[in-house]
Structure formats: C-alpha cells, structure tokens
C-alpha cells in the first residue's frame with residue numbers, strides 16, 4: 723500500500739536520504755532502527771507528508787502523494803493515517819477526551835470510541851483532565867490513543883515508548899499490536915528499543931545506503 727521510490731533529502735547541503743526505495747505491504751508492522759541522526763524521523767515525516775523529499779516519490783495505493791493538492795493530502799492523512807510523534811502535539815486547551823476525539827470529529831465520525839481508547843491506554847476516568855495535569859509518559863499515552871482512535875490504515879510512530887517505563891512501554895506496545903491487528907492496519911515504528919522492535923513483523927535498519935532488512 724505504501725511505496726518509497728528513490729527518495730532523496732538533504733538539509734543545508736548535507737545529504738540525509740539518498741536513492742531510498744522500499745515497499746511496505748498493507749497490514750504489516752515494521753520497525754525502523756538505525757544510528758542517531760541517520761534520518762529515521764526525516765523519513766517518517768516524509769511518509770507522513772509533513773516534509774517533502776528533494777527527489778523521488780511516496781506512493782500510497784500506487785498514487786504519488788505529490789500529485790495530491792493540499793486538501794486531498796490532508797484528507798488522506800486525516801482518514802488513513804495515525805501519528806505518534808516525539809513531540810506529542812497534544813493540544814493544551816482541550817481536555818484529554820477532546821484531544822483523543824479530534825481525529826473522529828475531523829473525519830465527521832461520532833466520538834464514541836474516544837473514552838474507551840483513553841481507558842485502553844490506562845487513563846480511564848481522566849477524560850476531563852487537561853494535558854498540563856499529566857506526566858510525559860501519560861501525555862505519550864494520550865497521543866497513542868489519539869493516533870489509534872479512528873482505526874487508521876497506517877500508523878506512523880516515532881519512538882512511541884521513548885518516555886515510558888519498561889512495564890508501561892510493554893503494555894503500550896501490546897496495545898499497538900492488538901489495535902493494528904484488529905483493524906488490519908499497517909504500522910511503521912521508528913525505535914531505538916530492541917524490545918519494541920522485537921514485536922514487529924519485520925525490522926529494518928536505516929543506514930547511509932538505505933533500508934536493510936535484519937533478523938535481530
């Protein structure tokens with residue numbers, strides 16, 4: 723469903739991605755690992771359409787993202803993708819419930835599932851709290867609930883368990899797996915954690931020469 727064709731990206735004359743091609747199948751859970759600074763977040767941002775490649779294409783269901791106008795790209799992201807970013811982008815003036823319900827509201831769907839998603843990430847009963855009342859790990863769990871609430875076809879996650887203790891991280895990873903399996907969603911998860919990567923269907927390592935499959 724998602725294909726990267728010959729992607730190139732540089733910042734200020736420094737080449738980060740070069741000639742990167744890869745095909746992700748629908749419904750597979752893929753972990754991307756690699757050295758700090760190699761371009762993992764850059765790649766995820768390009769897939770998410772938040773950053774543009776200098777060259778090459780991102781194809782979604784065979785269609786180049788670059789061929790979509792801004793409205794169509796926004797609709798595609800909003801309805802088909804879920805995002806968990808390193809900076810959680812939780813909106814401070816909305817309650818936790820309102821934050822999690824946002825993707826449903828933007829897609830014109832009833833917000834019924836938002837409260838149960840908060841409970842699923844261990845924040846049951848805190849619907850009316852505000853983000854300022856939460857720890858970093860709790861905020862991350864709100865971001866995870868929001869990324870999954872509209873059952874996206876593709877989940878993009880940048881270090882989704884980076885701020886969590888090992889036990890909470892394990893619970894969240896199991897939730898990510900269960901939710902994506904239940905809805906047939908694919909996931910691309912950038913992580914430095916071998917424990918997190920171990921639950922993926924495939925582990926890819928990003929190096930200067932591209933994405934390489936690994937068995938460990």
Ligand SMILES: Nc1ncnc2c1ncn2[C@@H]1O[C@H](COP(=O)(O)OP(=O)(O)OP(=O)(O)O)[C@@H](O)[C@H]1O
Pocket residue numbers: 733734738756757758759760761762763764765
């Ligand atoms: N907006 C930007 N402007 C300039 N340089 C950038 C920008 N975004 C990323 N870079 C540079 O691109 C390189 C790759 O960054 P990126 O965040 O993608 O790496 P990463 O593999 O995700 O690293 P980490 O594992 O440390 O999070 C880095 O050298 C970074 O400084």
